[in-house]
Amino acid sequence: MRVFEANITHQVSDYLNDNLKNVVSIEKANQKMYEAFGFIHFFDNDEDLQILKETISISQNIVSEPDRAEYGDFQTNTELANKVAFHLTTKNISPKIVIEPTCGKGNFIIASLKHFDNVKKVFGIEIYKPYVWESKFNIIDFYLNNPTENKPEISIIHSSVFDFDFKTISKENSTKGILIIGNPPWVTNSKLGSLNSSNLPKKANFKNHNGLDAMTGKSNFDIAEYITLMMIEVFQHQKGNIALLVKNSVIKNIVFDQNNNKHHIADIEKYSIDSKKEFNVSVEASLFYCKLNTEPEFECAEFSIYTTNELRTIRRTNRRNEERKSNRFGWLSDKFVSNIDNYSNAEQIDGKCPFEWRQGIKHDCSSIMELDKVNGHFVNGLKEEIKLESDLVYGILKSSDLKNTVIKETRKHTIVTQKKVGQETNYIKYDYPKTYQYLSEHQDVFNARKSSIYNNKPPFSIFGVGDYSFKPYKVAISGLYKTFHFTLVLPQNEKPVMLDDTCYMLGFDKLEFAVYSLILLNSETTMQFLKSITFADAKRTFTKDVLMRIDLLELAQTIDKSELQNELNYINETYNFNLTLDLWCDFINEMKPIESGQMELFA
Ligand SMILES: C[S@@+](CC[C@H](N)C(=O)[O-])C[C@H]1O[C@@H](n2cnc3c(N)ncnc32)[C@H](O)[C@@H]1O
Structure with a gap:
């Protein structure tokens, strides 16, 4: 039964009916409710008292709850x-x-x-x-x-x-x-x-x-x-x-x-x-x-x-x-951590990463921009078979692809329309007419992108792109998954592989630097550290802010050298590399801040 759209039990309805049916003034009714149950101002006005009395004297059907x-x-x-x-x-x-x-x-x-x-x-x-x-x-x-x-x-x-x-x-x-x-x-x-x-x-x-x-x-x-x-x-x-x-x-x-x-x-x-x-x-x-x-x-x-x-x-x-x-x-003190007790095992690497972590490419247009390769042809999300010049097409990895330690091949491909955010896209028309025609035919899908970041930007604009996107060797992690594991991404057909915007990455020109970083990032210390600063219930476990806290230089200077060599041997054997630690000092120097005064030499 319901009164004032509120559910009321028969017991309460009967009680109120018995006790209020002969009460006419709101003062008297409120007095009764105060004495019986302690309510202050049970009724706000006469009208409420009258409606309640009338409704509880007749039973009502239950009506559905409104959208709240x-x-x-x-x-x-x-x-x-x-x-x-x-x-x-x-x-x-x-x-x-x-x-x-x-x-x-x-x-x-x-x-x-x-x-x-x-x-x-x-x-x-x-x-x-x-x-x-x-x-x-x-x-x-x-x-x-x-x-x-x-x-x-x-x-x-x-x-x-x-x-x-x-x-x-x-x-x-x-x-x-x-x-x-x-x-x-x-x-x-x-x-x-x-x-x-x-x-x-x-x-x-x-x-x-x-x-x-x-x-x-x-x-x-x-x-x-x-x-x-x-x-x-x-x-x-x-x-x-x-x-x-x-x-x-x-x-x-x-x-x-x-x-x-x-x-x-x-x-x-x-x-x-x-x-x-x-x-x-x-x-x-x-x-x-x-x-x-x-x-x-x-x-x-x-x-x-x-x-x-x-x-x-x-x-x-x-x-x-x-x-x-x-x-x-x-x-x-000045650090916010998700596990105070674990943090003490790894706090020495809580600092600032000398390399900049980057988020992957964002286009919000997967049906047009994400391509599968079927029998040598590209097929888009609308199942259209399409012909494009190969130059702007790159392999791309998503969070779900980053399961292995080393990736050489991608399932998906994408069209990279810009080398940096905001770059004019007119050049595509002249240099890559087939790609331009394909993109233009689907201009409506690009126009329907909801995010305001695309407003007043050149046609077919993308985000999360810059010099770093074209680095041949990358170390990447999914922002969405709770796997504390980093992946080395190698070029495919001599072209760099892209990551989508659910992933974060560091880009390198030298394979050695990428592998050294991979070993450091997959070390027990990094895992302990990340476990003590990430929140299991966060929408994204890893964010740029979290990853930028890993002080790779400190980690590189303190890691046990034999552990480093063992890991490198394992990677060489498993993935058929032939890498040495010869560039380790260069790697450390690359991470060291440029000392002030150096610029003055060239001034
Ligand atoms: C999550 S429910 C919980 C209700 C109650 N606290 C409980 O634990 O069962 C949130 C309640 O807040 C009420 N509410 C929403 N906005 C409100 C507001 N601005 N002022 C007072 N109540 C509000 C809703 O009508 C709803 O009853």
Whole structure:
């Protein structure tokens, strides 16, 4: 049955019908609801009282739920809400004030009423009116089934969390222990943009990103991150705790930004949840927990919510001395790392790579630009057999191709229309007429590319291209896969092989330099290092920022020479090379910064 589009159980409907049918004034009705359940302003106006009375006297059919994508609406099930609240009790948390910033149907409020005995006030805020009602009905249902449970004052408020005045709650209750509990909306500002939704904080660019970041997606943020930070900012000087279900990326960002923000939070913990099981979505999410009103801390311990009982044996007070079962990520002085304990094994190579890591070619036009070779002919993604001059056609590798240690041949080919970004493409018409005709015939597919980076660029433009793309020898890694393995890419038919934009690479003119780099990058030290600074749940495990942190010079100067020789022997035998370490010193010199003063000699 539904009232105000909110689900209501028969028990609650019968109760309200029996107790309110003869009540005419809103004051009397609100008084009754306060005395029975502690609700402050159960009804906002007379009209709501009248509608409720009329509707519960006649039963209704269930109608389908509206589309609520813009509200990031994933209601937490009772079992999970109870698990979270119970876990907090094992940490001896017993709040006086409970705040659920986006309370939905109220499951975290009910879990809090059930598990915390000393609560004096509850505040639930929710933007969607039917859920405001449903929370109220669910709370009544809880008390009808558990009449002896503690009854604090309860305010369920119909408001956007972005308009609600949390500072007043903080001021009025500054000496009381507070718990902020819940599950803020799972939706990003860019998704809201595509839905034309205004469900955003007024200060949408709260991280002060610039226009370029907006174009590349860097300024995209989850509104749950904004809400969590809003709660931290308001309540950080008050005794209490925060326990919110959020995406893992939100927790990572909060810990990352803690270096600048220095919020008064500590004992930061992340308890992973199985989102498929709990919410039927494929998003990596966890419970974010922290203690308020403390000296700022900059690291987060990771656990699973399903094995929290084990944690009771681990006492936080002594945590640096005690053996902890968890992984810890966060800041170690000025370095942000994904595994604080592993990091110490490889921190000596955390620096700056002397060579520049580059992302592969981006064209966003795979049906036209990606070609297979079938019986000596090129075939595009539209299954058209095409004839082209061979000059602009190069072999290309994608992330899924980078499985082996050495690659000599490619499955796919691509047309490289420019030698550097923005280069005029008119020359193709005169030098390569067949290629030009083919590209022109598909101009519409190029024109349909969505990304604004192609606006006002020459026809058939590509990105991620430069001198480095044409280096004959490359060492590459997939940005998407979690395989900590680098691949040597050799030229094909005496032409350099390209990588696509899911891959990162270093380019070399000398095979020796490429092989030396390959050995260093596939060494145990590099693997340990990368494992301690990459996040398993990141969209891209490896990014340019991550790879640029590998100090190849330091690694080259400290690697055991016999290990180096053994690896080189293995590569020579396996791939039929005949390489020596004769160029090792040149390689080291190539990586050394040019000493200042050298330029002056030539001035
Ligand atoms: C992920 S659901 C979680 C609901 C509830 N906290 C729970 O754990 O079951 C997010 C809730 O936030 C509400 N919401 C979305 N935008 C909001 C806003 N601006 N202000 C308040 N609530 C909002 C949605 O209607 C939805 O009920």
